Amino acid sequence: MISLINKHKYLISRRFTQIGILVLYFGANAYGWNILIGNLSSSLLFGLIPMSDPYAALQMYAAGALIATDLLIGVGIVVLLYMFVGGRVFCSWVCPVNMITDLSNYLRRRFGFNLIQKKQPASRNIRYWVIVMSLVISFSLGVTAFEFISPISMIHRGVVFGLGFGWAAMLIIFLFDLFVLKNGWCGHICPLGGFYSLIGKFSFIRVHHNVDNCTECMKCKEVCSEVQVLHMITKESIPVISGECTNCARCIEVCDDDALNFSIKKLIKNKEESQNEIN
Amino acid sequence: MSNNIPEEENKEKEIKSTDRRLFLLNMARTVGLTALGGLVWSAYVDEVTASTLILRPPGALKEKDFLKTCIKCGMCVEACPFDTLFLAKPGDNKPLGTPFFEPRKVPCYMCTDIPCVPVCPTGALDEKSVTSEGKLDIEISEMGLAVIDKESCIAFWGIQCDACYRACPVLGDAISVEYRKNERTGKHAYMEPVVHSDYCTGCGLCEHACVTQKPAIFVLPREVAMGKAGAHYIKGWDKNDEARVKDAYGGTTTTELSKRSALDSLNDSGSLFDD
Numbered sequence: 001m002i003s004l005i006n007k008h009k010y011l012i013s014r015r016f017t018q019i020g021i022l023v024l025y026f027g028a029n030a031y032g033w034n035i036l037i038g039n040l041s042s043s044l045l046f047g048l049i050p051m052s053d054p055y056a057a058l059q060m061y062a063a064g065a066l067i068a069t070d071l072l073i074g075v076g077i078v079v080l081l082y083m084f085v086g087g088r089v090f091c092s093w094v095c096p097v098n099m100i101t102d103l104s105n106y107l108r109r110r111f112g113f114n115l116i117q118k119k120q121p122a123s124r125n126i127r128y129w130v131i132v133m134s135l136v137i138s139f140s141l142g143v144t145a146f147e148f149i150s151p152i153s154m155i156h157r158g159v160v161f162g163l164g165f166g167w168a169a170m171l172i173i174f175l176f177d178l179f180v181l182k183n184g185w186c187g188h189i190c191p192l193g194g195f196y197s198l199i200g201k202f203s204f205i206r207v208h209h210n211v212d213n214c215t216e217c218m219k220c221k222e223v224c225s226e227v228q229v230l231h232m233i234t235k236e237s238i239p240v241i242s243g244e245c246t247n248c249a250r251c252i253e254v255c256d257d258d259a260l261n262f263s264i265k266k267l268i269k270n271k272e273e274s275q276n277e278i279n
Numbered sequence: 280m281s282n283n284i285p286e287e288e289n290k291e292k293e294i295k296s297t298d299r300r301l302f303l304l305n306m307a308r309t310v311g312l313t314a315l316g317g318l319v320w321s322a323y324v325d326e327v328t329a330s331t332l333i334l335r336p337p338g339a340l341k342e343k344d345f346l347k348t349c350i351k352c353g354m355c356v357e358a359c360p361f362d363t364l365f366l367a368k369p370g371d372n373k374p375l376g377t378p379f380f381e382p383r384k385v386p387c388y389m390c391t392d393i394p395c396v397p398v399c400p401t402g403a404l405d406e407k408s409v410t411s412e413g414k415l416d417i418e419i420s421e422m423g424l425a426v427i428d429k430e431s432c433i434a435f436w437g438i439q440c441d442a443c444y445r446a447c448p449v450l451g452d453a454i455s456v457e458y459r460k461n462e463r464t465g466k467h468a469y470m471e472p473v474v475h476s477d478y479c480t481g482c483g484l485c486e487h488a489c490v491t492q493k494p495a496i497f498v499l500p501r502e503v504a505m506g507k508a509g510a511h512y513i514k515g516w517d518k519n520d521e522a523r524v525k526d527a528y529g530g531t532t533t534t535e536l537s538k539r540s541a542l543d544s545l546n547d548s549g550s551l552f553d554d
Contacts, residue, residue, distance in 0.1 A: 028357060029353070029356070029357050032357075037354060037357055038352040038353060038354050038400075039351075039352055039353055040352050040375075041350045041352045042350045042352035042400045042401070043352060043356070044398075044400075045289025045353070048399055052350065052352075052400060053350070053359065056350050057350075060347060060348060060350070060401070063347035064347060065344070065347040065348040066348065066402065067401075068400065068402040069402045070400040070401070070402075071350070071400050071402075072538070074400060086528065129309070129313060130287050131314075133313060133316060133317050133320065136317070136322060137317065137320055137321045138347075140321070141324055141325055141328075142319060142326050142346075142347050143324055143346045143347050144346075144347060145320065145321070145322065145324050145352060146349075147350070147375075147376065148323075148324050148327055148328065148376070149320065149323065149324070149375075150374050153351065153376060154369060154376075157353065157366055157376055159366075159369075161353055161356065161365070161366045162352065162365070162366075162368055164369045164370040164371060165368070165369035165370035166368060166369050169367065169369070180474070215518070222351065257301070
């Protein structure tokens with residue numbers, strides 16, 4: 001039992017933060033708790049610290065809206081936070097859609113869909129094209145283009161303020177990821193994930209691979225939702241540098257050989273430098 | 280042996296040409312998909328933001344600016360003590376995620392401290408527009424304008440009802456009751472409610488209070504409910520009205536004036552007959 005918990009400690013804590021954040025937002029609306037009010041687009045922590053979605057703010061800017069100071073401060077705080085912990089920590093530790101797509105992935109593995117359909121028929125760069133497209137549409141129509149179709153805010157808002165037909169968005173993403181494309185929404189299309197990938201390029205906390213311990217079991221690659229970031233497995237002892245890594249830490253916990261671990265970017269550099277000096 | 284070499288060369292050529300074709304095909308696919316996605320996306324967004332019959336919280340910017348500035352966080356919804364405001368859900372047929380209220384269900388009770396406005400992080404609800412003399416003033420907010428359907432308002436039938444007048448928080452100013460003689464009975468009066476746009480905030484308490492099955496007084500966005508006289512007309516007897524047309528610009532007329540005299544048009548019957 002303890003080993004089972006140990007093997008899933010990051011998964012459990014991720015679900016805990018994801019659901020916890022949802023509960024806090026829900027409580028703010030339903031019971032007037034003053035811990036985390038608003039929603040993922042913009043919120044107020046402890047009634048004091050503003051936090052705002054930088055991608056939404058960028059679309060507002062493209063649409064030609066005046067950007068308020070409060071919003072700018074909120075955006076700054078969020079960008080700095082994710083620059084430190086890893087951009088796509090939002091995706092794997094906060095975003096409610098992650099629970100849906102993780103379920104699709106789990107079922108995919110369970111039913112062996114991945115063995116039948118090994119190569120995915122779409123590029124993971126679509127998300128960056130969607131970002132460009134959203135900004136062009138925002139600019140030309142003068143509205144925040146992605147915010148009006150975003151299934152993320154639809155679902156999150158649905159939980160906090162009332163769902164409406166939002167369940168349809170959940171179902172579509174679930175089925176799309178299950179049958180059409182592995183990691184289809186989060187790993188290919190979602191522009192918010194793409195945006196946080198770009199922010200995450202500069203982040204400090206990274207997964208680090210130690211090739212000396214690796215037994216080439218490939219469990220990490222099986223569970224990884226952004227498998228291209230693990231290109232160094234069995235080859236080199238380097239950190240995962242791609243911003244597309246979500247720091248979900250599934251690879252770390254499925255590894256039986258202690259070949260993957262979290263580390264801080266700068267320390268790694270220093271270590272390498274000192275090793276080079278010794279050599 | 281000698282036959283094999285050109286065959287290999289051919290193969291290489293083939294591979295090169297398929298590479299090029301693949302590249303071109305991929306390019307075309309990307310362009311096609313982007314165009315398709317972009318078109319569907321912008322068409323949808325354009326359609327969904329076109330809804331004009333929506334009432335916004337107090338202090339909201341003009342609808343066009345509101346749509347680009349509102350971040351859909353729902354802070355105004357949470358700040359409202361009367362649960363008046365909602366965020367548009369999928370299925371509400373309103374711009375998704377933006378705050379609105381439906382006065383027949385829950386009107387705006389016009390809190391004097393306007394809790395929904397200062398919490399807005401983006402300024403989509405503009406504090407300045409509901410501030411007069413350094414203080415928040417809900418009575419200058421312009422959420423909408425109440426409109427009366429005379430045909431279904433029972434006060435216009437001659438039945439005594441002043442539900443909307445009594446419900447109005449700007450009582451006497453936004454809605455007044457005008458008396459008119461009831462010629463049918465000869466001894467009663469019609470007591471007709473009249474809305475004054477200078478004072479009406481569009482809170483919708485009148486619509487909420489209206490006794491008819493479907494409200495005979497209802498709030499519409501001001502853009503929808505109001506006409507505009509334009510710069511061609513001015514109240515010559517009102518000194519203040521000049522301010523309205525101060526910056527009026529006539530524009531250039533491009534229609535050519537008719538060169539025929541007015542008299543001709545009376546006598547010229549040439550076009551009536553065949554040659």
